Amino acid sequence: MKVTVDKISDPARFGRVAVVMGGSSAEREVSLDSGRNVLEALQARGVDAHAVDGIPALLDALRSERFARVFNILHGQHGGGEDGVLQGALEALNVPYTGSGVLGSALSMDKPRSKRVWQSLGLPTPKFVALPRGADVHAAAKQVGFPLIVKPACEGSSVGVTRVFEEAQLDQAVELAARYPGDLLMETLIEGDELTVGILGREVLPSIHIVPKGAFYDYNAKYIAEDTLYLCPGLEGDAEAELRALALAAFDALGCQGWGRVDVMRDRQGRNWLLEVNTAPGMTSHSLVPKAAKAAGIDYQELCWRVLETSFREGL
Numbered sequence: 001m002k003v004t005v006d007k008i009s010d011p012a013r014f015g016r017v018a019v020v021m022g023g024s025s026a027e028r029e030v031s032l033d034s035g036r037n038v039l040e041a042l043q044a045r046g047v048d049a050h051a052v053d054g055i056p057a058l059l060d061a062l063r064s065e066r067f068a069r070v071f072n073i074l075h076g077q078h079g080g081g082e083d084g085v086l087q088g089a090l091e092a093l094n095v096p097y098t099g100s101g102v103l104g105s106a107l108s109m110d111k112p113r114s115k116r117v118w119q120s121l122g123l124p125t126p127k128f129v130a131l132p133r134g135a136d137v138h139a140a141a142k143q144v145g146f147p148l149i150v151k152p153a154c155e156g157s158s159v160g161v162t163r164v165f166e167e168a169q170l171d172q173a174v175e176l177a178a179r180y181p182g183d184l185l186m187e188t189l190i191e192g193d194e195l196t197v198g199i200l201g202r203e204v205l206p207s208i209h210i211v212p213k214g215a216f217y218d219y220n221a222k223y224i225a226e227d228t229l230y231l232c233p234g235l236e237g238d239a240e241a242e243l244r245a246l247a248l249a250a251f252d253a254l255g256c257q258g259w260g261r262v263d264v265m266r267d268r269q270g271r272n273w274l275l276e277v278n279t280a281p282g283m284t285s286h287s288l289v290p291k292a293a294k295a296a297g298i299d300y301q302e303l304c305w306r307v308l309e310t311s312f313r314e315g316l
Contacts, residue, residue: 008309011046015068017308018061020086022053024079026180031075034283038073041304055079055086062093069311070097071304072280077154078181082280083109096311100279104256108277111153111185117253118274123246125274126265128187137174140186141167147189152180163189190265190273195234197247197262198281198289200306204244205292209234230288232295235266243272250274258310261289 008014019042021035022028035051042049049071052058061067070090074081081087084106090097100108107114112130119125129140130153141148141164150173151161160180162173177184194212198205211229233240247262254277261281265273281289283304293303 008305008312011048014047014308014311016066017042017047017049017069017071018052018058018067019049019071019073020052020055020058020081021073023074023076023081024054025074025076027075027080030282030284031073031080033285034075034287035073037283037285037300038071038304041301042071042308045301045305047305047308055081055089058086059089059093062090062095067095069308070095071308071311072098073283075280075282077109080280081105082278083154096313098307098311099258100254100256100260104254105279107254108256108260108279109154111151111276112183114254114277115187115274118250121249121253123250123253123274124272126188126190128185131174131184131186133178133183135184137170137184137186138167141170144186144188147191149185149187149189150174150177151185151187152177153183153185154181165189190267192265192267193234195243195264195266195272196288196292197244197264198259198292199248199251199256199262200259200289200293200298200303201310203296204248205289206233206295207235207240207243207247208232208288208292210288228286230291232291239270246272246274251277257313259289259307 019035019039022032039049039051052061072081072086077083082105084102087102087105115125115128127144129144131137131140147163147165150164160177162176164170164173194210195207197207209231213227235243250262251260256277256279261278263275265275283290290300290303
C-alpha cells in the first residue's frame, strides 16, 4: 500500500508523543542511543515528546491514555519493535505510530521469507538456505557454496554474522549465530561494495557506499569505529537511479511503509543483490539514514519531524 503522508506545520497536531526506545532485544544499546537523539530533535522542534523504555512500559502508558501517537525507534525482535508484535498491539489500541505495519515489519525481520518474496517477483537476492535448529549445516554449505555468510535469520545490526571462506570455519560461525533466538540463514557471500538506500515517505534518498576499514561492515564498524568511510551518493548516473529503483521495489514488495533502509551488495560485475530491509533504522551519530538525508538537504531535526509525519496515514 502506497501511503500519502500529511505535511504538518504545527507541532501541537502531533499531540503527546511517546518515543519508544531501548527494549530487551540484542540491539537495546543502539536503540537507546537512537532514541535519545530522536527525542532531543523532536523536543527542539516543539513536539511534546517523551521517552518510554520498552514495549510493556509503553502499553501501560497507552492504557492510561497518556500518549496520542508513538515514534518507534526500537530495533530488532523479541522485545524490539521491528517484528510486527508492537505494531499489532498499537493497531489493536488504535494508536498511530511511525514506520511499517504488522506485515511489513514481520516480513522484513524474517530474512528468509523476505528473500522468498523478492525471488517470487524476480528481484535479485543472494542464493540462500534457511536453517532450522539442528539442520545439517555442512550439507547446506555444499548447496550454497563457499564463500558464504552465516547469520541469525531474524536479527539486525550485524549481530551474530560471520563470513565463512572454508568448511573448517563453518562450525564456529554456526555456534555464534545460534546464540541468538530463532533459525539461521546461510547465503552466498557477495564480494564487492556495500551500499544502503534510505526511504522517507515515497522519497528515495541518495545511496551510501560504505567503506569499512576492516573486512566488512560489522557491529564495530557500524557503531564504534571512527574510520569507516561513507560515500554519498554511493553511485552516479544510471547506476544510482537503478539502485534507488530496486530499493523502492524491494521496500514495496514487503509491504513496508513510512520509512526504512534497504541494504544491498554490488558485486564486481556491477550487479545489485538485495540483503534486507530495516523498518526502524538506526538514528545514532554513526547511522546511515541521517547521513543520506543530510546529503538530500534534510537536517536531523527535519528528518525526525518527517518520520513522525508518517504516523498520519489511513487507518491510524
